[in-house]
Amino acid sequence: MAEDKKLEVEDASPQSSTYPYAWSPDRESELSLAQFLTKYKPSMVQDDGTKPWIWARGSKSNSRTDEQAKKEESAVGEATELLKEVTEKVEKIKNDSSIPVRSNKKTGAKSKKEVREAEQATASEKLKEISIKHGFIGGKWLIFAPSDRVDVVWSTVATSLVSGPLADTSAYLAKVATCPQNEMPHYQHVICIYIPDVYDKEAITEILRVLLRQHGITPSGVKSNLYTSIGVDSKHASGIQSTVGLRLRESPHNPHTSYPNSRAPQTWKNTAVLPDAEIKALKDEYFSTLNAAKEGKKEPSPEKANKDENEAKDVESSAKPAKAKPKPKLKPKKKAGADDPFASDDDDAGSDDKLKPPPERNASKRSAAAADDDSDDEAESKPQKKRARA
Template identity: 85%
Template sequence: MAEHKKPEVEDAPPQSSSYPYAWSPDRESELSLAQFLTKYKPSMVQDDGTKPWIWARGSKSNSRTDEQAKKEETAVEEATELLKEVTEKVEKIKNDSSIPVRSSKKTGAKSKKEVREAEQAAATEKLKEISIKHGFIGGKWLIFAPSDRVDMVWHTVATSLVSGPLADTSAYLAKVATCPQNETPHYQHVICIYIPDVYDKDAITEILRVLLRQHGITPLGVKSNLYTSIGVDSKHASGIQSTTWKNTAVLPDAEIKALKEEYFSALNAAKEAKKEPSPEKASKEETEAKDDVESSAKPVKAKPKPKLKPKKKAGADDPFASDDDEAGSDDKPAPRPKGNTSKRSAAVANDDSDDEAESKPQKKRARA
């Protein structure tokens, strides 16, 4: 019996509740999804051999029975044997000198590439038959993200799966790779979105449309869980295509581009809308501006000059007031007195200086 990986190793979250890097709805009471995504970021969790993945499960269940698990193991055994045969055939084609490097229209001989691709296509169909026969038809959409973007992409995928657009599709589980044990330049984290049937094209198409239009994410393709279990990847010696669906086999390239353009147009429109004030705020600002213009256009009334208080007659309230103050209040100048004017002037001057001294407050002395 050929050695193989058990399916649950790669494509099912750990069953132990002690594994903290897996979230499901039944953990909501102790840790919300938002808290989980903040606490365990793929760019911050390093795999030490015990935590290669961070998982998030949606509300849908896709549990397997013991009987189903046995069928999947049988499928893995058959697929592993087939893969071994195909790999040997491909190697023989490569070393067969009778097969030309280039095809010939005259002789009808096929090139090495054509012969090899025919074997690989036949193997792909046989793997599909094995999958369907044993009910091992689950798989996942693959997304790759660099370390500086993986947290954002993973947050988008996990949130959408639990309570967003992906929750309305057949997708039920997602995982993201943590950081490798050893520093790897240009490392790409793989994100998997699990689906129950990789051969259900309608369900596959629905998920692709959601990723493109709602999230602006372009996945790499769809891979069968059976392929993962038997070790088929892009570098496998058999040369079998590692994905069961490529994007352009699901949707035309023009539609893929159009969906992404719609996403980014909506995103830019949302950003612009945030910059513009709301109608209520704009109306209020317009009213305030109008009031400012109207108030600036109104003529400014001159303030009335303060009325002068009439002077009181000398002697009425001020016992020290002179007769000159009373005379100064008349329109006509007072007649000049007869007699010795110089003595009278001196006396008046002395009286005026005394009045000035009385009316002015005395300054405090700086020092005694």
């Protein structure tokens, strides 16, 4: 049927022998995972209708038996009918003029939104019951990455799934969307990490911790394969949340750990698995470790540091110029009088006369000028005689 065909395309990995964009451990001899990731990058592969996904499988097997396939087919048929009914009810609520747009506390009337959400919550609970009844409980963690980051994120997830921390969890398969046929601005590639049971909180939590602490990746939530098979997404007309509603139950991996059943729908969002504080702490630990590793690469090893130091000393010593020999100090000259036995006292006296300053040449002129000044002063000091009257 059409639904089963869609399931095969969406959530069942194709054979790696017939689909070159799928890798599994049996291809290791012809193409290693590293070579596969380099050859087929999601940012470089464009979907032409035949290659919507690139796949990577871990060492764990989760093959479907014929009996399981029949159960899943029954679950899809039952869920499809339910989804059709819910979509019709939601549409009627929108068009029902008797239901107010806003609630009224006085009359107790509920708003369109409240009535619609109540119907959607009931449908989510019924979908969970169908999933568990038919054993169609598989699902996947969803990660969204932009085109400029998808290659790095996908390579990290695939490598971890095959030979890293994710290989020690219940995750067994991963895929990434290739580029769409028509270019879309701000396109986000979806990466799916498949898990066998979306209702096993312990296993779900373990994978989330690995993604946060070991890889610094924050997924958006968990989605049931049943939801994918019946076409429930964030834009579906029914308005049902695309992430699966959970019925917490006993963990099959730890029978001593049980979770209370709840009628209220609980979505497997990150904060439903771990508190915000722990999510932040795990990511902080990842980035702290990453920064420490980067700093460690910058610092050379002790052996290399000693070698570099010795080489630097050799270069420094060879670069220094040779020290010049000190010049001999000159002996001070002795005085002529002390060494010349023929020198006379007159010569010494003559030498003293030479040192005396010469007499001033203008001394007589200055004295004459001074005498004139004195006579003028005396003349001014004497009283002048009165002139005779004519």
